[in-house]
Amino acid sequence: xxxxxxxxxxxxxxxxxxxxxxxxxxxxxxxxxxxxxxxxxxxxxxxxxxxxxxxxxxxxxxxxxxxxxxxxxxxxxxxxxxxxxxxxxxxxxxxxxxxxxxxxxxxxxxxxxxxxxxxxxxxxxxxxxxxxxxxxxxxxxxxxxxxxxxxxxxxxxxxxxxxxxxxxxxxxxxxxxxxxxxxxxx
Numbered sequence: 646x647x648x649x650x651x652x653x654x655x656x657x658x659x660x661x662x663x664x665x666x667x668x669x670x671x672x673x674x675x676x677x678x679x680x681x682x683x684x685x686x687x688x689x690x691x692x693x694x695x696x697x698x699x700x701x702x703x704x705x706x707x708x709x710x711x712x713x714x715x716x717x718x719x720x721x722x723x724x725x726x727x728x729x730x731x732x733x734x735x736x737x738x739x740x741x742x743x744x745x746x747x748x749x750x751x752x753x754x755x756x757x758x759x760x761x762x763x764x765x766x767x768x769x770x771x772x773x774x775x776x777x778x779x780x781x782x783x784x785x786x787x788x789x790x791x792x793x794x795x796x797x798x799x800x801x802x803x804x805x806x807x808x809x810x811x812x813x814x815x816x817x818x819x820x821x822x823x824x825x826x827x828x829x830x831x
Contacts, residue, residue, distance in 0.1 A: 652676045663810040678780035685776020690765040724801040
């Protein structure tokens with residue numbers, strides 16, 4: 646890519662604050678949505694931006710979904726109280742994650758076709774709809790997680806839960822945590 650990334654990378658040290666990491670990751674997803682709308686409505690192909698979207702959808706998004714499905718949501722299910730009424734929210738978010746991966750595949754296919762034939766997605770109404778629908782659904786999903794899930798996680802998760810979450814987030818990204826809390830990427 647010839648330009649600086651339009652989706653900001655997360656500083657590795659943020660992994661020590663896993664709920665802030667997830668919140669910052671949601672900000673990156675909002676940046677992704679903006680980029681998707683830009684590429685999806687453009688009438689000229691934006692190849693650098695398209696490649697950045699592809700990288701995010703193929704790598705970052707699946708990792709984030711694993712972070713939540715394998716780590717955050719199970720921790721919350723163990724720690725939440727019945728009054729939190731979070732179980733149905735987590736179930737809905739899990740279903741949305743499945744749908745998000747299907748939408749991402751459609752978006753990846755559309756971007757790959759656009760890059761192969763040099764035709765901007767914004768020139769085709771169906772392609773444009775795939776892009777704008779993805780951004781709309783993703784923004785709603787992030788809003789629910791930020792407004793409901795993360796505040797309850799801040800209230801319910803223990804220090805040990807947060808440390809475990811940090812370790813798993815770091816390991817998934819090749820960041821090694823030493824006992825003093827310093828990190829090094831491998």
